[in-house]
Amino acid sequence: MKRISVDHLARVEGNGGISATIDGNTITEVKFTINEGPRLIERLTVGRTPEEDVSMSPRICAICSISHKNAVIRAMENALSVKVPPKVTLLRELMHMGEMIESHSLHVYYLALPDYVGFPNAIAMASKYKLEVEIALEMKNFGNHIMKVIGGRYIHGENPVIGGFGKFPTQEELAWIKSRAIQFMPFVFKTVNLFCELDYPDCPEDETVYACCDPGDDKYGYWGDEILLSTGEKFYRDDYKGLTNEFVVSHSYAKHSRYKGKPYSVGALARVNVIGERLKKESGKIYKKYFNNRWKRNPLFHNAAQALEILYSFERIPELVDEILQYKEDPPIVKYNKKEGIGTGLVEAPRGLLIHHHEIKEGLVHHVDIITPTAQNAEDIERYCYIAAQKFLDEGKEDQIRDRMDLVVRAFDPCISCSAHMAEVKRAPSEDWKNKMNELMKGGSPIFIGVGNPDQSDDGAGVQLALELRKHKNIDVLLESDIEEDENLWKNDTVRPLIFLDTVDFKEKPGKVALLPLNYVLNNATLSHRFLPIVSGLMTYRQLKNAYMLGIQPESIDNGHEISTPVRKAMNDVLTKLLN
Amino acid sequence: MNNNKPKIGIYELTGCAGDALLILDCENELLDIFQAADIQSFLMAKSDNIDGDLDVALVEGSVTTEREIEELKDIRNRAKIVVAIGLCATVGGLQARFTDPKEWKENLKKVYGDVEMTHTKAVRSKPIDAYINVDFYLPGCPISKDQFLNFFTRLVGGSPPEKYPHPVCVSCKYNENDCLLNRGLPCLGPLTADGCGSVCINHNLPCVGCWGPVEGANLTSEFYLLKDKGFDAEYIKKIIANYSGTKITTFFDQLKKEKP
Helix, strand or coil: CCCCECCCCCCCCCCEEEEEEEECCEEEEEEEEECCCCCCHHHHCCCCCHHHHHHHHHHHCCCCHHHHHHHHHHHHHHHCCCCCCHHHHHHHHHHHHHHHHHHHHHHHHHHHHHHHHCCCEHHHHCCCCHHHHHHHHHHHHHHHHHHHHHHCCCCCCCCEECCEECCCCCHHHHHHHHHHHHHHHHHHHHHHHHHHCCCCCCCCCCCCEEEEEECCCCCCCCECCEEEECCCCEEEHHHCHHHHCCECCCCCCCCECCECCECEECCHHHHHHHHHHHCCHHHHHHHHHHCCCHHHHCHHHHHHHHHHHHHHHHHHHHHHHHHHHCCCCCCCCCCCCCCCEEEEEEEEECCEEEEEEEEEECCEEEEEEEECHHHHHHHHHHHHHHHHHHHHHHCCCHHHHHHHHHHHHHHCCCCHHHCCCCEEEEECCCCHHHHHHHHHHCCCCCEEEECCCCCEHHHHHHHHHHHHHHCCCCCEEEEHHHHHHCCCCCCCCCCCCEEEEEECCCCCCCCCEEEEEHHHHHHCCCCCCCHHHHHHHHCCHHHHHCEEEEEECCCCCCCECCCCHHHHHHHHHHHHHHHC | CCCCCCEEEEEECECCCHHHHHHHCCHHHHHHHHHHCEEEEECCCECCCCCCCEEEEEEECEEEEHHHHHHHHHHHHHEEEEEEEHHHHHHCCHHHCCCCHHHHHHHHHHHHCCCCCCCCCEEEEECHHHCCCCCEEECCCCCCHHHHHHHHHHHHCCCCCCCCCCEHHHHHHHCCCCCCCCCCCCCCHHHEECCCCCHHHHCCCCCCCCCCECCCCCHHHHHHHHHHCCCCHHHHHHHHHHCCHHHHHHHHHHHHHCCC
């Protein structure tokens, strides 16, 4: 038995991690895990007043605390029909710019850049890039300053409330913010050029669906009442579930999301892909100069997109301050009488679409649903890591898998605590599929589906296995042909695992067996099969998440009806395992 | 590496990471912090982390999984001084509010359904002193920069940190604010540990209590004062409970005993 464990850095467990399991020449598992325990924030605010909810629910995340604050306030004001004066909306937007600048500059300079210039952290990087490190800190500090002036504190400021602000910043404070923003412009241009011109590796690259808020009026921005997808589809704020379809996975306390059974991405790269064409002025010029097809397929360009948004935010600040200063009077907090209501607030947090849905009954919070960007990105993070890992494995560069997965996860800027090195690569023991099968059986007895062409020698193995299994009454077995006749055969069963039986070319010795998620077969051109994309298109996201391929490496798929000796041996092995 | 520098580790359990982020938010002092001490582990800031013996461990976040219990005990074994930083580590955080185990289980099920978690088992949220001895507490949601830098400087210099034994009202008076209780607003300043510099009241908003209860606070007096102002008893209990974590039980015991 071969068991190679690529040793990882001491603190891999941390608060989150990503791991890949290799069985022979195949990646059989990639898991993005949040090890933080459950906090049940959505339940904590139930029974509280809307004001308490606005104070409490942003405590989910310090790094996006302003985004959470704006999202919950938008949800509450929608639920309680509160209309705020323009000065309030403009100040909220300015506050949001502060968070974008703070979070993006921290991410691009402190968390991402050290990887690209070969340092373990930004403090060490300061030995060579002292000026960049220091000015980036100043820039981050400026973002924090904006949040403090308007929100009341760097993190979890209580000044923004339903209906307005406890206290408004003075004209002097606002004028200072404007002039400081203008002073930063040379460094901002340096930043955007630096990150747009970084040499991003071309692995992993693959298409995905991008989603973000539509700010309306053909404008770029960080909130809106509709979700816009790169496919052109739209969802009104209250219909957000049409996009998110959250579900729980057993390996993480962060829920995952899929759109029409497929992973999608949110964040700066999503915004630039979906509404980047709307950028005007200098950020519009930079967009035209650098945006290309690689931005549509490569998650590492999140870093470039964030730098572009730093520029957009800096350009927006003087405009916002000028508009705010037109309103001399500080409006009082808008009162409301409504005691019932349902409201959704959509906001773009630095790392992507953030959805707050709050329901009020008899003046108290009745139900809360919060969908965070990282939960939505989790599936794409796993998918892109899988693509990179499998590609490196194919190219014999197993030793580089861990670092690349690190780079991919960090590009998504999941949240700072997950952004330190945290990838792990492990070799599965031989015959690992048997252990995995045991795990799967715990989730209910599976439905087996035999796939393949019996006229092409070893490709008949899947169907033959299915026919053998069918002799046993207690096992549910379907054939490819059954599904072609009636596609609803298995559709009602949403809980039991689906296991496809087929020959799969893993580039291994004939007879090698592996059990891997069906997704991986679909994502991998060399493994895929004409029938599977059709079937998977019919599946719900839950079913797809619970669907697997038990594949056998064929010796030959030439015309004929003979099954080769190693494949026959593997089939017997599978039968013995499944019938015991 | 200068070995005379104190070895410090900064750790995050379950929470919003706000206290670790606040340390990174000390932009002007950050390079100094890294020079004054030998920062052995700080997951948020660096990747070359070492788990060895420490002079000081700063722990943020509450304990919510079995894995975190083990991790915390390991930190205690390695560190001469353990400091709880932030509301979650000091009182268990917002998430510690479900003091009734049955209620906690029901809520866990409501959020995560029936899926059995394979990676680590969840436990009810508790502050870190439920499992280990804690030498110092630095409360706040999140901790304040001034308080942290003051604390850190003394610790690195080898002096015991100063305590803040007074409620928010002390800062509030220095800041010459109008008392919001007099205006009929449900301000929790008198019950809450100071350190924020009365930031909410400075913004004309009542204190929500996010530093957690101050030692020796007169709960009974505040409770009946708010009742006199016309607030419902259940509402008062709820707002006090929001940021008091597991320390709230002793708080309410006091209320029962002192009922006039």
